[in-house]
Amino acid sequence: GKKKIIITIDGWSSCGKSTVAKQLARELNYVYIDSGAMYRAITLYFLRNHIDWTNTEEVKGALKNIQLDFRYNEHSQQSEIFLNDENVEYVIRDLVVAEKVSEIAAIREVREFAVKQQQSMGKKKGIVMDGRDIGTVVFPNAELKIFMTADNAVRVERRFKELYEKNPNVTIEEVKNNLEMRDYIDSNREVSPLRQAADALVLDNSKLTMPEQLTIALNWVKERLPA
Numbered sequence: 244g245k246k247k248i249i250i251t252i253d254g255w256s257s258c259g260k261s262t263v264a265k266q267l268a269r270e271l272n273y274v275y276i277d278s279g280a281m282y283r284a285i286t287l288y289f290l291r292n293h294i295d296w297t298n299t300e301e302v303k304g305a306l307k308n309i310q311l312d313f314r315y316n317e318h319s320q321q322s323e324i325f326l327n328d329e330n331v332e333y334v335i336r337d338l339v340v341a342e343k344v345s346e347i348a349a350i351r352e353v354r355e356f357a358v359k360q361q362q363s364m365g366k367k368k369g370i371v372m373d374g375r376d377i378g379t380v381v382f383p384n385a386e387l388k389i390f391m392t393a394d395n396a397v398r399v400e401r402r403f404k405e406l407y408e409k410n411p412n413v414t415i416e417e418v419k420n421n422l423e424m425r426d427y428i429d430s431n432r433e434v435s436p437l438r439q440a441a442d443a444l445v446l447d448n449s450k451l452t453m454p455e456q457l458t459i460a461l462n463w464v465k466e467r468l469p470a
């Protein structure tokens with residue numbers, strides 16, 4: 244069979260990473276892993292269980308009680324995240340989780356916990372993973388690294404539309420503030436900050452349609468697939 248590669252997609256909040264990652268996984272018949280979902284699920288657990296995440300011992304204890312796994316849903320044709328056997332794929336998208344996730348994702352022990360699992364998921368290659376540190380820390384030797392950007396206003400508008408469909412009380416201001424705050428924390432934290440890997444290819448999709456962005460990304464894949 245054809246050789247499989249590892250594809251990493253990093254970038255700013257809500258710039259279309261998971262959309263491209265899912266498109267590529269479907270086209271190539273690869274596994275798609277949303278690393279952000281892991282940080283969101285951990286955040287959900289911390290919030291529900293009133294974990295004091297400024298206390299390292301409490302964080303370590305809490306992580307021992309967290310089991311994350313991705314299960315493929317035939318119906319939605321997507322892999323969904325489970326937190327201790329509960330499907331949390333939808334609740335973790337809530338703004339309540341988004342308000343705290345960057346703070347929790349900056350904790351060293353939390354990152355070690357997540358990165359270890361992410362690396363083991365890539366052992367057989369044939370994987371597309373999106374996040375913030377996938378090309379720099381999780382898979383520094385990935386064959387294809389994409390770094391995504393889009394204009395701030397475009398990103399806010401896109402994420403607002405998604406959240407508004409679920410909750411019409413959400414305001415564009417809230418969404419804008421949340422994206423700005425997360426981008427700031429994610430790119431300024433001490434452990435694995437959001438950075439463009441030196442060998443990453445930049446994809447700005449501010450003005451691209453879904454089919455256009457897929458065409459670009461697929462061409463990059465073709466250039467990198469072993470003969």
Ligand code: CDP
Binds near residue numbers: 345349375
């Ligand atoms: O999809 P969206 O851009 O809103 O974010 P996400 O991918 O769901 O990630 C949520 C948060 O998790 C990010 O803002 C980061 O704080 C954190 N994250 C991270 O630190 N490292 C990753 N590899 C993925 C996400």
Ligand code: CDP
Binds near residue numbers: 257261373452453
């Ligand atoms: O994963 P990330 O947070 O970077 O972004 P996403 O969830 O893939 O995309 C955020 C929103 O932008 C989704 O509602 C996508 O449907 C939309 N999008 C778009 O309108 N046009 C694109 N070229 C890419 C994404």
